[in-house]
Amino acid sequence: MTLALFPGSFDPVTNGHVDLILRAGSVFDQVVVAVGANASKRSWLPVDQRVRLIEAAIEEDQLRARVISFSGLLAELAADLNATAIVKGVRTTADLDSEAIQAQVNHDLCGIQTVLLPATSGNARVSSSLVRELFFAGAQIDRYVPPSVAAMLEASRPAPTQSA
Numbered sequence: 001m002t003l004a005l006f007p008g009s010f011d012p013v014t015n016g017h018v019d020l021i022l023r024a025g026s027v028f029d030q031v032v033v034a035v036g037a038n039a040s041k042r043s044w045l046p047v048d049q050r051v052r053l054i055e056a057a058i059e060e061d062q063l064r065a066r067v068i069s070f071s072g073l074l075a076e077l078a079a080d081l082n083a084t085a086i087v088k089g090v091r092t093t094a095d096l097d098s099e100a101i102q103a104q105v106n107h108d109l110c111g112i113q114t115v116l117l118p119a120t121s122g123n124a125r126v127s128s129s130l131v132r133e134l135f136f137a138g139a140q141i142d143r144y145v146p147p148s149v150a151a152m153l154e155a156s157r158p159a160p161t162q163s164a
C-alpha cells in the first residue's frame, strides 16, 4: 500500500492544490493532506478552518484523501505515517529551487523521497497568496478556489460598512 504525504500551508486551499490531490491519488493508493505551518509565513486562517476547507473541497470533488494537521517536522510525520513519498507541486523555477532544498533536508532527516508534480497550465498562476490578496481587496476569488471554499470564505467576509 503506497501512501503520498501532501503537505502545505493551504491558506486557503486552491484549485491548484485540489488538482495535485487528484493527481497524487492517481499514482498512490492513499493520499494524506497535511496542514502545517510554514515558519517563514504568517498565517491568515486558523489551522482547523484550513482543514475544514480542504475537507469540503475533497467531498465536493469526491476525491480519495484524508486531511490532518501537524506541527513540528514534516520528516517526523512522514516517518510516523510510514509514507512512501512526500508530494509537492511546483509552479515556478523559484518553487523548484525551494522544493529541491526541502526535499534534500527531508531525505537527510528520514530517508523519505519527494515527488514533485508540475502545476497544470491552468493552475500555474494560482497561489494561496494571490487568493488572499484578491479576497482582502474585495475581489471575487471563485475562479481560483473550489466552489465550497469560495462559498465558505465569502460567507465569512465582513459586510461593507456604510459611509455617511
Ligand code: PNS
Binding pocket: 007, 008, 009, 010, 036, 037, 038, 039, 041, 072, 073, 074, 075, 101, 102, 103, 105, 106
Ligand atoms: O504551502 P507551503 O507554505 O509551501 O508549505 C510548507 C510546509 C508547511 C510544507 C513546510 O514549511 C514544512 O514542511 N513545515 C514543517 C517544518 C519542517 O519540516 N521544516 C523543514 C522542511 S525542510
